[in-house]
Amino acid sequence: MSTAAIIPAAGLGLRLGGEAPKALREVGGESLLVHALRGLRAATAADLVCFVVAVPPGSEHVVRTLLDPYAGDSALHIVAGGAERTDSVRHALELVPAEGIDCVLVHDAARSFVPVAVIERVVDAVRAGAPAVVPAIPVTDTVKRVDARGQVVDTPDRSTLVAVQTPQGFEPGLLRRAHACGGAVTGATDDAMLCERLGVTVQTVEGSEDAFKVTRPRDLLLAEWILAERRSS
Ligand SMILES: Nc1ccn([C@@H]2O[C@H](COP(=O)(O)OP(=O)(O)OP(=O)(O)O)[C@@H](O)[C@H]2O)c(=O)n1
Ligand SMILES: C[C@](O)(CO)[C@H](O)COP(=O)(O)O
Numbered sequence: 001m002s003t004a005a006i007i008p009a010a011g012l013g014l015r016l017g018g019e020a021p022k023a024l025r026e027v028g029g030e031s032l033l034v035h036a037l038r039g040l041r042a043a044t045a046a047d048l049v050c051f052v053v054a055v056p057p058g059s060e061h062v063v064r065t066l067l068d069p070y071a072g073d074s075a076l077h078i079v080a081g082g083a084e085r086t087d088s089v090r091h092a093l094e095l096v097p098a099e100g101i102d103c104v105l106v107h108d109a110a111r112s113f114v115p116v117a118v119i120e121r122v123v124d125a126v127r128a129g130a131p132a133v134v135p136a137i138p139v140t141d142t143v144k145r146v147d148a149r150g151q152v153v154d155t156p157d158r159s160t161l162v163a164v165q166t167p168q169g170f171e172p173g174l175l176r177r178a179h180a181c182g183g184a185v186t187g188a189t190d191d192a193m194l195c196e197r198l199g200v201t202v203q204t205v206e207g208s209e210d211a212f213k214v215t216r217p218r219d220l221l222l223a224e225w226i227l228a229e230r231r232s233s
Pocket of ligand 2: 085108164165166189190191213
């Protein structure tokens with residue numbers, strides 16, 4: 001069986017300064033989107049039927065030209081993203097083939113440096129029978145719930161909390177059902193959350209600090225450092 005990869009890449013990157021869509025910002029001379037796509041290919045090459053990339057509306061042609069050299073034997077579909085990340089994933093999901101896929105990965109372009117081993121763990125867990133899989137790392141801050149006035153309501157037990165990353169892996173039928181029902185869900189910040197709303201148990205696997213989400217300007221410095229380390233080893 002085969003894998004399909006959805007890459008939501010339609011974000012504006014406002015917290016990064018907003019000069020260009022975040023996925024097109026460069027680290028080490030290449031866009032975050034190219035780095036993300038290359039990582040997915042390295043982990044799933046023989047198996048990866050297609051990439052579906054959701055991009056800012058109007059940038060479809062530019063992104064296709066940018067990514068064509070990196071898609072290899074996998075089909076490359078570019079779609080216009082939506083207002084929210086969930087909308088972008090839903091648009092992309094429409095182009096994932098209905099047959100012959102046993103795992104759909106949804107991977108943020110902004111998590112461009114996820115190690116291959118993390119991607120493999122996600123795919124392996126889906127193939128082992130988990131319908132929804134997320135990479136996770138321990139939370140290192142104490143997390144508090146606050147009210148509208150900024151006053152602390154309570155402090156969840158940190159040992160029960162994890163921070164989740166991408167790629168998130170899904171049995172294809174489940175991901176379709178989750179997004180079909182997702183229109184009624186406001187504020188879903190990841191795809192696993194839509195599955196949780198269906199009562200599905202989501203499995204975690206070990207993530208990595210290198211799978212951080214490039215969000216603010218200082219994250220670009222960390223990204224440059226990770227890339228330099230990898231290129232020198
Ligand atoms: N409407 C949107 C919003 C986000 N994304 C994608 O979802 C991932 C996670 O989003 P985030 O890191 O929040 O990116 P931005 O929305 O660009 O960030 P900001 O809020 O700073 O503008 C990114 O790969 C982003 O391109 C998307 O495809 N469609
Ligand atoms: C999907 C995600 O990366 C998992 O941690 C995260 O929820 C995306 O959040 P964002 O606010 O759209 O960056």
